[in-house]
Amino acid sequence: MAAARLRGAMLALAAAGLASPAAAEGERDLGRIVYGAHCAACHGADGRGEGPMAEFLTVEMPDLTTIQRDNDGVFPFARVYRIIEGGAENEVHAASGMPAWGERLLTDTYILHGVRVEPGQREAFVRARILAVIDHIAGMQEQ
Numbered sequence: 001m002a003a004a005r006l007r008g009a010m011l012a013l014a015a016a017g018l019a020s021p022a023a024a025e026g027e028r029d030l031g032r033i034v035y036g037a038h039c040a041a042c043h044g045a046d047g048r049g050e051g052p053m054a055e056f057l058t059v060e061m062p063d064l065t066t067i068q069r070d071n072d073g074v075f076p077f078a079r080v081y082r083i084i085e086g087g088a089e090n091e092v093h094a095a096s097g098m099p100a101w102g103e104r105l106l107t108d109t110y111i112l113h114g115v116r117v118e119p120g121q122r123e124a125f126v127r128a129r130i131l132a133v134i135d136h137i138a139g140m141q142e143q
């Protein structure tokens with residue numbers, strides 16, 4: 001069953017130190033799990049841009065915790081969605097090291113976090129993950 005597989009996957013992630021203990025206990029913080037698995041390597045666990053991959057990129061890492069402050073105190077939801085879905089090349093950011101997650105998740109991946117995704121469900125699956133990870137980033141914002 002999908003639910004059992006999802007729980008198994010979360011336990012595996014927790015064992016690998018990628019998910020919070022709360023997620024392993026069933027809180028199911030999807031945004032935290034997706035961020036830990038796909039974003040933290042570059043952006044850092046706290047979003048400040050000091051992930052282990054950052055030093056290998058040719059562009060400077062942005063600080064994800066100041067996105068709201070830098071946008072007059074309003075979290076720019078639609079812009080952040082487009083950046084994550086399309087990768088930074090959709091935006092002004094030229095020569096970015098950021099992959100296009102929407103497309104990548106849609107085309108490359110058949111089994112994500114231990115859950116088999118049927119072709120007809122992939123768009124909804126990716127959308128749910130992008131929304132969850134945006135929620136996680138919104139929760140990191142400096143006040």
Ligand code: HEC
Pocket residue numbers: 034035038039040041042043053057059060061062063064067080083084088093094095096097098099101133
């Ligand atoms: C391979 C490294 C890498 C990974 C993995 C990565 N990013 Fe990025 N990200 C970048 C870089 C580099 C930039 C800055 C792009 C630029 O300025 O050209 C960026 C920019 C961003 C921005 C825009 C920040 C701003 O202030 O404009 C957001 C939001 C973002 N990333 C979210 C994510 C999320 C969510 C994930 C995971 C799904 C992710 N990134 C995965 C490297 C990465």
